[in-house]
Amino acid sequence: xxxxxQITEPRETVEVHLHDGRTLRGPRGASAEEFLxxxxxxxxxxxxxxxxxxxxxxxxxxxxxxxxxxxxxxxxADGARIYRRSLTFLLESIxxxxxxxxxxxxxxxxxSGGYYCQVSGREALSLEELEMLKKRMQAEVASDSPFIxxxxxxxxxxxxxxxxxxxxxxxxxxxxxxxxxxLYRLGDHMDYHHGYMVPSTGYLRWFDLKESKNGFVMRxxxxxxxxxxxxxxxxxxxxxxFRQYGDWLMKLGxxxxxxxxxxxxxxxxxxxxxxxxxxxxxxxxxxxxxIASRRDxxxxxxxxxxxxxGKTTFSRRLTVQLLARGISPFPLELDNYxxxxxxxxxxENGELDFEVLEALNLPLIAEHLQKLIAGESVQMPNYNFKxxxxxxxxxxxxxxGQLIILEGIHGMNPRxxxxxxxxxxxxxxxxxxxxxxxxxxxxxxxxxxxxxxxxVRDARERGYTxxxxxxxxxxxxxxxxxxxxxxxxxxxxMFNSALAYExxxxxxFAEPLxxxxxxxxPEHIEAKRLLAFLEWFLxxxxxxVPEISIAKEFLGGSVLKNxxxxxxxxx
Numbered sequence: 001x002x003x004x005x006q007i008t009e010p011r012e013t014v015e016v017h018l019h020d021g022r023t024l025r026g027p028r029g030a031s032a033e034e035f036l037x038x039x040x041x042x043x044x045x046x047x048x049x050x051x052x053x054x055x056x057x058x059x060x061x062x063x064x065x066x067x068x069x070x071x072x073x074x075x076x077a078d079g080a081r082i083y084r085r086s087l088t089f090l091l092e093s094i095x096x097x098x099x100x101x102x103x104x105x106x107x108x109x110x111x112s113g114g115y116y117c118q119v120s121g122r123e124a125l126s127l128e129e130l131e132m133l134k135k136r137m138q139a140e141v142a143s144d145s146p147f148i149x150x151x152x153x154x155x156x157x158x159x160x161x162x163x164x165x166x167x168x169x170x171x172x173x174x175x176x177x178x179x180x181x182x183l184y185r186l187g188d189h190m191d192y193h194h195g196y197m198v199p200s201t202g203y204l205r206w207f208d209l210k211e212s213k214n215g216f217v218m219r220x221x222x223x224x225x226x227x228x229x230x231x232x233x234x235x236x237x238x239x240x241x242f243r244q245y246g247d248w249l250m251k252l253g254x255x256x257x258x259x260x261x262x263x264x265x266x267x268x269x270x271x272x273x274x275x276x277x278x279x280x281x282x283x284x285x286x287x288x289x290x291i292a293s294r295r296d297x298x299x300x301x302x303x304x305x306x307x308x309x310g311k312t313t314f315s316r317r318l319t320v321q322l323l324a325r326g327i328s329p330f331p332l333e334l335d336n337y338x339x340x341x342x343x344x345x346x347x348e349n350g351e352l353d354f355e356v357l358e359a360l361n362l363p364l365i366a367e368h369l370q371k372l373i374a375g376e377s378v379q380m381p382n383y384n385f386k387x388x389x390x391x392x393x394x395x396x397x398x399x400x401g402q403l404i405i406l407e408g409i410h411g412m413n414p415r416x417x418x419x420x421x422x423x424x425x426x427x428x429x430x431x432x433x434x435x436x437x438x439x440x441x442x443x444x445x446x447x448x449x450x451x452x453x454x455x456v457r458d459a460r461e462r463g464y465t466x467x468x469x470x471x472x473x474x475x476x477x478x479x480x481x482x483x484x485x486x487x488x489x490x491x492x493x494m495f496n497s498a499l500a501y502e503x504x505x506x507x508x509f510a511e512p513l514x515x516x517x518x519x520x521x522p523e524h525i526e527a528k529r530l531l532a533f534l535e536w537f538l539x540x541x542x543x544x545v546p547e548i549s550i551a552k553e554f555l556g557g558s559v560l561k562n563x564x565x566x567x568x569x570x571x
Contacts, residue, residue: 014063019070032069033059033199045073045226048082048198054520056528058149058196074226077474078525084220086147086198087207088115091218092441093189094136099129105440107215108242108433111485112233114219115443116212116242130216134209140186144202148185157181160190168439171258175265175538194442194533213239234489238433241494245435248279254500257438261538264504273544276499280550284314287493288321291403291426298426299373300404301329304411304487305430306480308450308457310497310550314430315407316560317548322403330372330398334408336381337361341388355479357410361390366418372398373424409479412487429491432498438536447477449503452530453554456509460556466513470523502551504540509555 016024016035024035032050041047049059049072056078063069072079088106095104102122106115119125125133152160154176160183161169169192173181183190184197198204206227208219219229246255252275254260263272291298301318305311315331322329337360338344347353364381371378375398382393398404410416412427434449451473458464488494511534517527542555552558 015066016063017066017068019068026063028064029062031059031199032057032061032063035063035069036071042073043227045075046079046083046203047071047073048079048086048203049196051525054524056196056525058199060149060199074221075223077223078529080223080226082196082198083204083226084115085193085195086201087204087218087220088441089147089184089186089191089193089197090137090140090201090204091117091133092191093186094133094140096189098133098136099125103440106218106437106443107246108239108435108443109446110217110233111235111238111488112219112230113222114210114217114232116215116217116239118215124214125211125216127211130209130211137207137209140201141204142202144200145186146200147197149197150183150185150190151180152183154179154181157183157192166439168256168258171262172256172439172536174258175261175536177535191441192439194438194536195529237429237489237491237494241496242433242435245433245496245498248276249436249500251279252276252500254436256440257436257444257536260436260500260504261536264538264540269501269540270544272501273540273546276501277546277549280497280499281317283495284317285321287428287495288318288325288327290493291322292325292327294426295327295401295403298403298424300369300406300417300421300425301428302411302416302425303405303407303428303430304409304413304484304491305497306409306450306484307476308453308554309431310453310553311407311430313550313553313558313560314495314497315405316563317550318428319405319563327403328399329403329405330396331405331407332369332372334360334365334406334410336383336390336393337365338383338390340390344388355409355483357413357415357483360410360416362416365416366421369404369417369421372396372404373421375400409484412490413483414487414490426493427491428493428495429488430495430497431488433496434498436498436500436503444503444533446498448530448533449498452503452506452510452534455513456506457554457556459509459513465516466510466527467517467521467523470517470526473526497550499549499551501540501545503534504537505542505545505551505555507534507537508539508542510534 012028013025014028024038026035036047050057050061051070051072052061052067074080074083092104099122103120105118107118108116110116154173158170158173181192183192206221206229208229210217210219210232221228222230249255252272254263303311303315319329339359339361344352345356345358353359368378377395377397379395380393381390383390412429414422432446432449434444434446437443455466455469458469511531514527514531517524545551545555547557547559
């Protein structure tokens with residue numbers, strides 16, 4: 001047997017197995033980019049990274065051993081993030097060259113595909129300056145300059161940012177546990193960006209810069225059309241809500257994660273929590289005041305928002321505020337108005353689709369609303385989720401002038417209720433519109449905040465693993481984009497459920513769940529990304545969070561979970 005074992009020199013070539021069954025052979029140490037250039041590439045879905053043996057890698061990753069690889073295109077969540085991050089780096093690099101006295105802040109996302117950007121330290125960019133910035137970026141794309149990745153000691157990175165006067169990055173790095181930092185270089189410009197980059201500027205062909213109030217929008221493609229720019233929409237309420245939250249953060253003295261960490265380290269946790277909650281309560285009280293001022297004209301309150309936005313807790317806190325004003329709303333549960341499963345619409349894959357508007361019995365909703373408002377008695381439906389059949393529920397009759405609250409994903413859709421009833425409705429859109437970024441150039445995604453909320457809640461209330469929740473998230477997001485986001489500007493008012501401290505409070509609950517996601521699964525890539533993101537936060541004691549907080553809907557222990565109030569006559 002031992003005679004069959006031989007020591008040989010390493011082969012000069014290595015095989016790469018593609019996810020579609022094809023095999024490529026090439027020089028050992030060639031990049032994944034070089035390997036994939038040997039096959040036909042779909043230009044409509046540019047490749048910007050690869051999954052190598054189950055792990056996400058940059059496109060420049062060197063293949064040293066036999067590997068299985070899968071291209072990551074800009075039509076995927078990871079690919080889209082890499083493209084946008086690289087484009088942001090290109091923008092800030094050229095901006096710094098042209099306007100060295102200015103400070104660029106990547107603020108929040110816009111629905112049509114883009115980031116709203118603000119300029120400080122100088123006046124806002126003129127149209128001519130914005131056009132010059134865009135042309136210089138286009139020239140850099142044409143030159144196909146490489147993005148150079150470097151790992152340097154943490155103390156050197158801090159000194160680099162000190163020399164540039166980047167206090168936000170210095171503050172952030174003060175609490176970093178690892179003794180190194182990965183920086184990217186484009187020419188003479190070097191900066192930290194949380195995540196991978198494309199190999200070179202030539203990949204960044206699709207972008208635009210458009211003037212916007214007090215700033216500009218850096219536009220980029222959406223995932224479903226990765227080589228096109230969608231028409232730029234107008235989102236005045238959304239932008240106003242983001243700015244209001246930014247003002248709140250300034251009042252707290254916490255405009256980035258580094259400042260939050262400093263406050264936690266200094267023992268200011270309770271102050272942060274209490275002030276954050278007070279700001280929420282002030283806003284909810286103002287919503288109740290607005291509704292009360294229009295009581296003679298209103299009969300319906302419609303509340304809608306994406307997954308894990310805190311709709312349930314918000315609606316109950318609003319109810320408490322209305323009760324304090326002598327108004328007792330009746331909660332109409334839309335989930336009880338599903339059509340029988342036999343009649344439920346199906347999606348393009350033939351699966352039952354419970355998120356389309358037609359999954360609800362719209363004629364019955366309209367009939368019951370009209371009767372309840374008229375003071376008539378109505379037998380409510382009770383949808384049996386086990387059998388998929390609507391069954392008779394309680395008989396309800398409202399008192400004169402009693403408001404009805406409808407909470408659900410379709411609340412902003414004008415087709416949910418008849419136009420005549422819509423004139424008597426007050427529409428509220430709620431979402432966690434996070435604006436507490438890592439630093440001026442690294443955003444904290446509102447979607448990531450909601451996903452972390454959901455992972456923690458799903459584990460506690462439904463027994464789901466983080467892998468379960470992550471695997472369902474893409475479908476959830478697809479439903480939001482179809483049924484919620486297109487109608488958000490129909491709201492009479494927007495409520496931002498984000499809390500400055502919440503990711504620090506969720507951290508200790510989310511991390512153990514994320515670490516359990518098995519390596520090699522698609523969900524592990526996402527779990528690893530979220531873990532790396534949460535590393536930037538110091539933990540905050542969740543026991544400091546009040547029982548009435550929206551954060552408690554996810555952390556557990558909400559006093560409003562089983563909150564009951566008088567709802568009129570039940571028979």
